[in-house]
Amino acid sequence: MYRARTFDQGDYDKYDNVAKRVFIDHLVGKGYKIISDDETFMHDIVAEKNGKIVYFEVEVKAGYPFTCQEDFPFDTVSFTGRKIRLHKKKPFFYVIIDLKSMSMVYCHSSLIYHEHHAQEVSINKRNRKGLDKMYRVPKEICTFVKL
Numbered sequence: 237m238y239r240a241r242t243f244d245q246g247d248y249d250k251y252d253n254v255a256k257r258v259f260i261d262h263l264v265g266k267g268y269k270i271i272s273d274d275e276t277f278m279h280d281i282v283a284e285k286n287g288k289i290v291y292f293e294v295e296v297k298a299g300y301p302f303t304c305q306e307d308f309p310f311d312t313v314s315f316t317g318r319k320i321r322l323h324k325k326k327p328f329f330y331v332i333i334d335l336k337s338m339s340m341v342y343c344h345s346s347l348i349y350h351e352h353h354a355q356e357v358s359i360n361k362r363n364r365k366g367l368d369k370m371y372r373v374p375k376e377i378c379t380f381v382k383l
Contacts (some may be wrong), residue, residue, distance in 0.1 A: 255296045255333045256280060259340070263292075263383055279328055291328035293319055301337045304380045313341055313378050314357075315348045317369030323349050333383075343378040 240249055260270055260281065268283040268290070279291040295316075302308040315330050323345035331342040353371040 250331070254335065255294050258333060258335070258338070258383060259292070259294050259331060262340075262381075279322055279326065291322075291326050292331055293322060293328050294333060297332045297334055298336070301334050301339075302380070303334075303337045303339045303382055305375050305378070308341065308375050308380065311375060312372035313343065313375050315343070315371045315373060317354065317371060319345070320349050331351045339381065339383045340383060341375070341378050341380050343373055347377055348373050 253258050253262045254264050254326065256273055257274050260273060263270065263281070266285070268285045270283050271289070272282040273280065280294045281292040283290050283292065302310050315331065315332075319330065327345045329344055330348060331340055333340045350371075353373050355370050355372055357370045359366055359368055
């Protein structure tokens with residue numbers, strides 16, 4: 237059994253709104269219509285393009301700037317296991333934004349949530365501690381975009 241690490245309201249307040257605004261601007265620029273970006277316990281953003289509804293989860297990654305696959309500092313991209321509940325309801329694109337470089341990496345949840353990607357990770361930072369189940373996906377199957 238995994239104890240999700242403690243939710244950090246301060247980090248959420250600091251980064252969530254700005255990351256969603258940056259990503260929504262990107263989606264609108266790509267021709268998407270935003271259906272919902274309301275704060276609920278479901279997907280962060282629901283959008284539509286060409287009659288197709290698409291779901292997105294948006295996170296910020298701080299401390300490890302990147303602009304592309306080549307300068308991403310790890311062999312895998314880590315996606316949190318707690319979002320698997322959303323995948324089971326409606327598969328989605330999991331987006332991680334680096335606000336420093338204004339770049340993002342994303343992957344579809346159908347490619348992320350497989351047990352061969354799962355790892356137990358101990359988080360021990362100043363404002364976050366606990367045991368998490370992470371899904372570490374090879375960066376080659378993720379998509380990198382400079383915003």
